[in-house]
Every structure is written in C-alpha cells, then in structure tokens.
Amino acid sequence: xxxxxxxxxxxxxxxxxQQIHDKLTAEETSNWDSIRHLNLVMExxxxxxxxxxxxxxxxLNSYQAIADALAxxxxx
Amino acid sequence: MLESVQGRAQPGQLxxxxxxLLSNTTQDPLRxxxxxxxxxxxxxxxxxxxxxxxxxxxxxxxxxADAEVVVVALRLQILAPALxxxxxxxxxxxxxxxxxxxxxxxSAVAAGVRQRSSALILVHNxxxxxxxxxxxxxxxxxxxxxxxxxxxxxxxxxxxxxxxSVFIVDLDGIRSRLTTPRFEDPRTWHIARVAYTRQAMxxxxxxxxxxxxxxxxxSRKCLVVDAxxxxxxxxxxxxxxxxxxxxxxxxxxAFYEFQQALLALxxxxxxxxxxxxxxxxxxxxxxxxxxxxxxxxxxxxxxxRVNWVDKAQNIREIAVALNLGVDxxxxxxxxPHEIALVKELLPAVHxxxxxxxxxxxxxxxxxxxxxxxxxxxxEDRRRSEMYAAEQRRRVEEASALSVDDYLRGLEMxxxxxxxxxxxxxxxxxxxQKTNQFNLTTRRYTDSDIRRFAASADHDVFAIRVHDRLxxxxxxxxxxxxxxxxxxxxxxxxMSCRVLGRGVEDALLTACxxxxxxxxxxxxxxEFVPTAKNARVADFYRTRGFAADGPDRFRRSLDDGPLEFPxxxxxxxxxxxxxxx
Numbered sequence: 204x205x206x207x208x209x210x211x212x213x214x215x216x217x218x219x220x221q222q223i224h225d226k227l228t229a230e231e232t233s234n235w236d237s238i239r240h241l242n243l244v245m246e247x248x249x250x251x252x253x254x255x256x257x258x259x260x261x262x263l264n265s266y267q268a269i270a271d272a273l274a275x276x277x278x279x
Numbered sequence: 280m281l282e283s284v285q286g287r288a289q290p291g292q293l294x295x296x297x298x299x300l301l302s303n304t305t306q307d308p309l310r311x312x313x314x315x316x317x318x319x320x321x322x323x324x325x326x327x328x329x330x331x332x333x334x335x336x337x338x339x340x341x342x343x344a345d346a347e348v349v350v351v352a353l354r355l356q357i358l359a360p361a362l363x364x365x366x367x368x369x370x371x372x373x374x375x376x377x378x379x380x381x382x383x384x385x386s387a388v389a390a391g392v393r394q395r396s397s398a399l400i401l402v403h404n405x406x407x408x409x410x411x412x413x414x415x416x417x418x419x420x421x422x423x424x425x426x427x428x429x430x431x432x433x434x435x436x437x438x439x440x441x442x443x444s445v446f447i448v449d450l451d452g453i454r455s456r457l458t459t460p461r462f463e464d465p466r467t468w469h470i471a472r473v474a475y476t477r478q479a480m481x482x483x484x485x486x487x488x489x490x491x492x493x494x495x496x497x498s499r500k501c502l503v504v505d506a507x508x509x510x511x512x513x514x515x516x517x518x519x520x521x522x523x524x525x526x527x528x529x530x531x532x533a534f535y536e537f538q539q540a541l542l543a544l545x546x547x548x549x550x551x552x553x554x555x556x557x558x559x560x561x562x563x564x565x566x567x568x569x570x571x572x573x574x575x576x577x578x579x580x581x582x583x584r585v586n587w588v589d590k591a592q593n594i595r596e597i598a599v600a601l602n603l604g605v606d607x608x609x610x611x612x613x614x615p616h617e618i619a620l621v622k623e624l625l626p627a628v629h630x631x632x633x634x635x636x637x638x639x640x641x642x643x644x645x646x647x648x649x650x651x652x653x654x655x656x657x658e659d660r661r662r663s664e665m666y667a668a669e670q671r672r673r674v675e676e677a678s679a680l681s682v683d684d685y686l687r688g689l690e691m692x693x694x695x696x697x698x699x700x701x702x703x704x705x706x707x708x709x710x711q712k713t714n715q716f717n718l719t720t721r722r723y724t725d726s727d728i729r730r731f732a733a734s735a736d737h738d739v740f741a742i743r744v745h746d747r748l749x750x751x752x753x754x755x756x757x758x759x760x761x762x763x764x765x766x767x768x769x770x771x772x773m774s775c776r777v778l779g780r781g782v783e784d785a786l787l788t789a790c791x792x793x794x795x796x797x798x799x800x801x802x803x804x805e806f807v808p809t810a811k812n813a814r815v816a817d818f819y820r821t822r823g824f825a826a827d828g829p830d831r832f833r834r835s836l837d838d839g840p841l842e843f844p845x846x847x848x849x850x851x852x853x854x855x856x857x858x859x
Contacts, residue, residue, distance in 0.1 A: 238307040241467060245308065245477045257466040 208270065211250055215243035229264035240264070251278055296322035296491070299346035299398075301334040301388060303357040305472045306350075312477075312484045320492055331472070332357060335384070338391030348491060349398045350448075351388050354474060355405040355428070358384060366412035366424040374422070378431045381405075386438050389445060399444050399494055401487055404432040406450045406462075443654065446490050453482050456646075485648075493651040499629060500607040501581070502544060502644070503594055506555035506562055508613035510534060510575065512637060516557060520564040521701055526572035527752040528708075533637035538575040540641045545579060549650050552582040552597045554610070559585045568701065571743070571750060590617050591624035609649060686780060686846035689746040693782065693843075695789045695852045698739045703728050705753045706741050709772060714811040716773040716783070718804065718818060723770075736761045737769075738793050742786045744777055751777055755786045759793060759802075765833075766794035767803040771818075781844035787822060788843050789852055795836045804832040 205225075212227070213220040216234045229235040235243075244260050247253070247269065253276050255263065263269050296317050300306040310326045317324035327346065329337030334353060337343055356363045359377040369377065385402060392400055405428050411417035412424040420426065432449075439445045454462045459478045467473035475483065492498055507514045511534045512524030525534040545551050555562055562585045566577045577583065582600045584593035590612075598605045606627040612618050613633040622630050629649060633640055698706050703725050710723040723731075731737040742755040754777045758770040768790055773783050794802045804819040806812075807830065824832035843850045843858035850858040 237471065238305075241308055241471055241473060242311065245467075249477060255466075257469060260466055260470060 207250075208266075208273070211246055212243065212266065212269075215239055215246050223266070225266045225270070227266040235264075247273075251276075253278070293318070293321055293323040296324050296348065297346040298324055298326045299329065299337070299340075299343040299349045300326065300352065301329045301337045301343065301349065301392075302352040302354075303332040303334060304352065304354050304474050305331065306352065308467075308473055308477065309480050309484060312481050313487070316481075316484050316488045317491075320488060320495070320497055322491075322495075334388045335391060338388050339395065343392060344395040346396070346398050348401065348487065349392045349396070350401045350403075350487060351385065351392070352403040352448075353381075353385055353388070354403075355381060355431075356474075362424070362427065363408065366427075371422060374427055378427065378434075382431060382434055382438065385435060389439055389442075393442065393445075397444065399446065399490055400442070401446050401448050401490060402435070402439060403448045403450060404435050406454065446653075448483065448486050450483075453479070453486055457482055489648050489651045490653070492649070493653045497606075498651050499549075499609045499649040500603055501550040501552055501597070501601055501609070502541065502650075503552040503554050503597060503608055503610045503628075504541065505590075505612040505614065505617065506553060506557060506565075506585070509611060509633060509640075510538060510553075511565065511569075511573070515561045515565055520561070520568045521704075523565060523569070525569060526705075527750070528705075530637065531572065533640060535572070535574065537637070537640040537644065538573055540644045542574055542579065544644065544650060547650065547655075548652060550581040550601060550603075551579055552601070552608075553577075553580045553585065554590055554593045554597065555585045556587055556590070557585050571752060589620065591621050594621060594625060594628060609647065611644065683846060686844075689748070689780070689846075690848045691744060691746040691780065691782075691846065692848050693785045693850045694743045694745070695740050695786060695850070696743070697853060698728060698732050698741050702741050702753060703732070706739065706756050709753070709756050709774065710770060713772040713774065714809070715775055716778060716815055717809075717812050718771040718815055719769065719807045720809050720812060721770050721807075731758055738790075740786065740789055740793075742782060742789075744780075744782055755782055757786050757790050759790050761794070761797055761799060764799065765801045765803050766790070766797065766799045768805065771804070781846060783818075784822070784844045785847060785850055788841050789850075789857075791834070791836065791841050792852070792857070795841065799836065801833050801835045803827065804834070806830045806832070 209220050209223045212218070212223045216223075216232065216239050218232075218234050227235075229240060244255060244263060247263075248255065251273060253273070255272065259272060263272055298313060300309065306328050310328065313326055314324045327342040329340065329343070334351065343349060359381045361369055362374070362377050362381070366374075389400055389402055392398065407425045407428045413420060417423040417425050436447055439447065457479060459476070461476045462479045463474060464476045464479075504510060507516075507523075510525070512530055513522060515523050525531040525538075527535060541551055553562075563577070566573070566575075570576070582597045584597055586593070590610075594608060594610060595605065598608060604627070605625050609629045609631060610618070610621050611631045611633060612621075615632055618630045618632045621628055631643060631647065633643060696702070707723055707725045707728045710721065710728075714720065728739060731739045738757075738759045738761070740757045740759070741753045742757075743753050744751045754774040756770060756772050757768060760767045760769050771787070771790075773786070791802055804824055806816055806819065808816065819832035819834070820826070822834075824834040827833035845859070847858060849856055
C-alpha cells in the first residue's frame with residue numbers, strides 16, 4: 204500500500220515520488236494547496252473505492268492521517 | 280467512448296488547445312480531466328480558469344480572448360439562489376425578475392466573450408431540482424419550480440441560438456446519462472464550492488469534447504455494420520432469408536429497433552455502409568423478401584461490401600469509395616474476432632463490439648457520441664420545424680378530435696392475404712400466443728397452417744396493417760372452413776396492439792365476403808370460452824350474428840351489403856382493392 208499511496212500522492216500533489224515520505228504534512232508542503240488537496244482526496248476515493256465524510260476530507264492533511272483513515276477501512 | 284491517443288506523441292508535439300473556464304463555482308478539479316480528455320483526441324490542453332464568480336470581468340481578460348474554447352459554467356444556486364432554495368417565497372413577479380436576471384447575466388458573459396473572440400462558447404444551462412419545491416405536484420404546475428427552470432433553459436437556448444458557435448451544455452441530460460448515481464457532491468460543495476462529483480465532471484468534460492471533436496473535424500462520418508447477428512438474428516446462409524430473426528415482435532423486434540436507430544443516424548447525415556461475409560445473393564434476398572419486417576433498405580447504404588474477403592480490406596475499400604479517411608469510420612459487429620481483426624489492421628477505425636443481448640444493441644448505437652456535427656442544414660431545419668408545427672397542431676386538436684376523426688387521420692391501410700410460406704410461421708405463432716382476442720383459442724403448428732392453406736375448402740387469412748405511424752405487420756388471423764351449405768370460422772384472433780381500430784371488423788368482413796363468393800348461405804361463428812378471452816364473448820352478437828346454440832352464432836348472407844369500416848384508407852384482399 205505504501206508504494207501505491209506514495210504514487211497517488213505524488214501525482215495529485217504534482218511532486219516527485221521520492222519527496223513523498225510518511226512524515227509529509229500539508230502545512231509544511233508548498234505544493235499541498237487546497238485545490239491539489241481536493242484532487243488528492245477524490246483520487247484516493249476513486250482508487251481505493253472508499254468515501255470520506257466532509258470532516259475527514261478536511262482532516263486528511265498529512266500522509267499519516269491518510270494512512271490511518273485507509274487503515275480504519277481495512278486498507279492496510 | 281473516446282478514441283485512443285492518436286499515435287504515441289508526447290503532449291509537447293501535439294497541437295495546443297487553449298481553454299478558458301468562466302464560472303461562479305470552483306472549476307479547478309476539471310483541469311486534469313480536461314487535459315486528459317483533450318490528450319485522447321490529440322490535443323495538448325492549456326486550461327485557464329477565471330476567478331471565483333467574476334465571469335463577466337473574466338470575459339474581458341486576454342486569456343479568455345486567446346482561448347479557442349470558452350466554457351461559461353454559471354450555477355443558478357449562486358446566480359439566483361432564491362429560485363433554487365426558497366422558490367415558494369417568491370411572487371410570480373419575483374420569479375420572472377430573478378429568471379430574467381439570471382438569463383441576462385449568462386447572456387452578457389457570452390456576449391462579452393464573443394465581442395473579443397471567435398471561440399467556441401459552451402454555455403451550461405441550469406439543472407432542474409431532483410426534489411422540487413412543490414413536491415410531486417411541481418411538475419404539473421407551469422409556474423412550478425421545475426417548469427420555471429425548464430423555461431429559463433428554453434429562453435437561454437433561444438437567446439444564444441443565433442450564434443452558430445455557441446453550444447448549450449445540458450446538465451439534466453448529462454445527469455440522466457450518468458451511470459453512477461451521484462451527480463452533485465455536497466461535501467466538496469460545502470468545503471470548496473466544487474458542485475459535482477468527479478464522475479459527473481468527467482462526463483461534463485466529455486460533453487465539451489464532443490463539440491471540440493466536431494469543430495476540429497474529428498467526428499466520425501460513416502457507420503459500417505455487419506449483417507448476420509447485427510442487422511438480424513441468425514445466419515442467412517444457414518437459416519435462409521425467411522428464417523432470420525427480424526420484425527415487429529420479439530425476438531426480431533430488437534433488430535428492428537436497432538435498424539431504426541441506424542436510420543435515425545442516417546437522418547442526421549451519418550452515412551451507413553454494409554460489410555458482411557456472405558454471398559451477395561443471400562443478403563439481397565433478406566432485403567427483398569423481408570422488407571415488411573425491416574425499416575432498412577439496401578438503398579439506405581452508401582456503400583455495400585458483401586463477399587468473403589476479410590473485413591479490414593472491405594472497410595478500406597468502403598473508405599475509398601466514400602472518399603473518407605478510415606479515421607472517419609465506426610465499425611459495428613457482433614463477432615469479437617472481426618472486431619479484433621479490424622482493431623489490429625485498422626487502428627484508426629473506431630470499433631464497437633455489440634453486447635450479447637440484441638435488445639441492448641439500439642442503445643449502443645444511440646449512445647455513440649462520435650458522430651456530432653455542429654450544423655444542421657437549413658433544409659433539415661425546415662423539416663424539423665414542420666414536424667414541430669405538426670406536433671403542436673396535434674396537441675391543440677387532440678381534445679376536439681372524435682374517435683372517428685382520429686381513426687380517419689391514421690390513414691390505415693389493411694392488406695388481407697391468404698397465407699403464403701413467408702407468413703406461415705407468424706400465423707402459427709399468433710395462434711399459439713394469442714389469448715385475449717381469440718374466439719376459439721385453437722393452437723396450430725406451422726404444418727397445421729400449411730395443411731389448411733393447401734386445402735381446397737379452407738381459407739387462412741392474415742391481416743397486415745399499415746398506417747401513418749408505421750407498419751404493424753401481421754396482426755390478425757382468420758381460418759374459415761367452407762362446408763356444404765355454410766362457412767364456419769374455425770379461428771379468429773387479433774393481436775392486442777391493434778384493438779380499437781376496426782381491424783377485427785375488416786377481417787370479419789373479409790371472411791363474410793369469401794363465404795358469399797363461394798355461394799354459402801350463412802357464416803357460423805363460434806366462441807370457446809377460456810380464462811382469458813371473456814372480452815370477445817359478445818363479438819359475433821354485436822356484429823349482426825344471431826345466437827344459434829350455446830356459444831354458436833350465425834349470420835345469414837342472403838342480402839345486404841358487406842361493408843368495411845369507413846375509416847380505412849384502403850382495404851386490399853389478395854392484391855385486389857375492395858374498399859373504399
């Protein structure tokens with residue numbers, strides 16, 4: 204899952220995959236703006252066939268938060 | 280739905296396509312989708328997105344003036360929120376004013392764009408609410424919310440219709456064609472003023488691309504169809520022209536409808552071509568002998584290749600004959616091998632493999648969005664106006680029309696024929712299937728019908744009806760047995776879909792006529808009650824027959840004229856016109 208998630212983040216945030224690491228947060232990443240964030244969330248929903256609540260959509264603002272939300276849905 | 284990427288060119292080598300999106304909602308998520316779809320038809324997209332709710336100002340921006348395609352996507356919820364959220368608090372006057380304001384704003388944005396550029400302008404119209412203000416009664420109220428928004432959409436089309444390079448993007452249409460259930464996304468709407476789900480945005484972008492494809496001359500112009508298994512069910516080489524499945528009733532009706540869909544494309548100006556692995560004579564025989572069962576004629580095809588050469592070769596020749604590139608062709612076949620071969624040898628041809636179930640064929644062709652043209656000739660337009668006027672007349676006259684006027688207006692023509700080989704199967708099938716309008720419910724096989732038809736003292740009649748709206752095919756059967764002094768009606772049945780139009784009376788009169796011509800004194804009718812045929816218990820009694828025993832009726836032929844219902848435009852028996 205890590206590779207797949209890294210890939211999705213890289214594409215959605217328009218960043219090289221090597222720069223995607225598990226401590227990545229929106230606050231500290233200039234490319235992680237609100238529009239790319241929206242694209243990222245929609246891409247995650249489509250790729251993993253999940254649906255986030257509006258609250259979650261806002262809170263998925265770090266690699267860890269995304270990994271946790273997916274894990275909570277049984278996607279390890 | 281879309282063509283594959285033309286070649287393997289990098290975006291840098293492709294021609295650029297500049298887009299400008301003017302909106303009062305957030306359009307950014309559309310950018311990657313539009314880029315992807317543009318790439319699929321061979322363009323490197325350059326998407327400029329105007330400010331949030333600054334469409335009128337953006338229309339004057341240089342990026343907008345430079346664009347080849349300008350999208351005006353204004354949401355009613357922002358433009359005139361009361362029409363959407365608090366419709367019932369508005370007076371009629373306020374509804375009018377709000378509608379006018381929305382219309383004026385959209386028109387002003389479009390006009391502002393046009394003032395500075397000759398771009399294609401794609402204008403979103405307004406979604407009607409899924410749950411309208413007045414609930415279930417809203418739709419029937421011309422001043423209700425749904426009809427108000429529909430009228431607004433109509434006004435918008437009328438306002439913008441004068442500009443040949445303005446196109447309406449119909450959101451209701453896209454919403455109803457969407458295969459996923461969600462169109463709006465309330466989460467992204469609240470968080471970021473992004474109105475639609477990603478699937479919906481993809482469909483909306485796809486709709487834009489239809490216009491672009493046509494404008495860039497990349498629409499397809501010719502549909503090449505296979506014959507066996509495509510135009511009709513079965514294989515003409517094995518089943519014979521009589522045996523292939525096509526006609527007004529199931530299972531042939533699926534193919535009949537598919538042919539109608541092909542003709543509808545032809546009406547729009549799409550060329551049809553036929554490409555079949557067959558003996559030419561066999562295919563010709565189907566068109567010659569099954570003409571009554573098929574809307575398509577050989578003449579409808581602009582090119583025909585029926586032979587045993589491979590289809591890629593034939594399709595190449597069709598393209599040459601029609602003076603088209605193979606990239607203007609769409610090829611439809613039910614055989615995956617033929618599709619694979621054409622895909623392999625002629626990748627520029629768009630191929631469609633028909634689904635397993637023929638009833639799905641029609642939608643596959645109807646939903647193909649590769650044939651769009653941006654103009655419709657004046658002549659075509661006049662024709663559609665005439666149709667529209669005729670439609671209006673019909674609506675206006677409907678209430679004043681008597682049943683008799685209605686029937687007369689149908690211009691019905693009945694052909695009553697003694698069955699021949701081609702009709703045997705349908706006649707036997709009707710005796711086996713018909714339950715309600717069936718006086719005796721005697722079930723007969725093909726060979727029974729053949730035996731009656733060959734017998735000197737039987738007449739087997741099949742009645743076929745044609746009217747202004749089309750051909751109904753064989754809809755009724757009568758089998759008359761001529762005894763020494765009288766004629767007896769052994770079987771009399773009618774397909775339910777023509778009831779109430781006097782077809783049964785025409786067929787009965789034909790039975791009486793044949794008895795009189797054979798100098799019989801009377802006709803005997805029987806009614807054999809079943810669980811399902813009660814509606815015809817009084818059939819003979821109400822048509823001049825007198826009771827002659829239980830469920831047996833008799834009509835004397837001594838005197839009096841035998842008349843056909845007067846509303847028929849013509850009645851023909853065995854090729855002889857007998858009425859009017």
